[in-house]
Amino acid sequence: MRLVSLILFKGIVVLACSGSFESMWAATPVQMTSENHKALVRRWIDQGFNKRDLTVVDEIFIADVVINGQRVGQLGLKKSMSRFTMAFPDLRVTITEIVAERDKVVIWYTVQGTQTGEFEGIQATGKQVRWSGADLFRIVNGKIVECRFVDDSLGLLRQLGATVSQPR
DSSP, X not given: XXXXXXXXXXXXXXXXXXXXXXXXXXXXXXXXXXXXXXHHHHHXXXXXXXXXXXXXXXXXEEEEEEETTEEOHHHXXXXXXXXXXXXXXXXXXXXXXEEEETTEEEEEEEEEEEOOSOBTTBOOOOOEEEEEEEEEEEEETTEEEEEEEEEXXXXXXXXXXXXXXXXX
């Protein structure tokens, strides 16, 4: 019995020294707190929108991130963000509420900016606008994997002068 134990022990030591256990440790999930999750979302808003640094998307979102049920990936998210930052170069997003529980973070935010570029087919108006929204994020192993975005798009478009007609 001692011989079997000794052989087993030596085998474990050899595996550990050879780095074979390294992949086991790499698969260990990142332990993040609710505060870490909130900081990740705040970073996306501040760096991505307020500082217009879209590289943050590559750093904190998984490659095939899902937005509102659609797999858009990092590139799709960057394109969406660019639509806003190009049309509203002075765009400023302010998080007014943030709540986190387990793997989820929810924010309530307000946005303000001046439309100096085309947005959703509306040519630059020079109008200052303000709208609000709520986003829900799911975070796994330190990365945002899924988001649900809801905002007052209709209110924004009306501020820009768009009109809404009844469907026929």
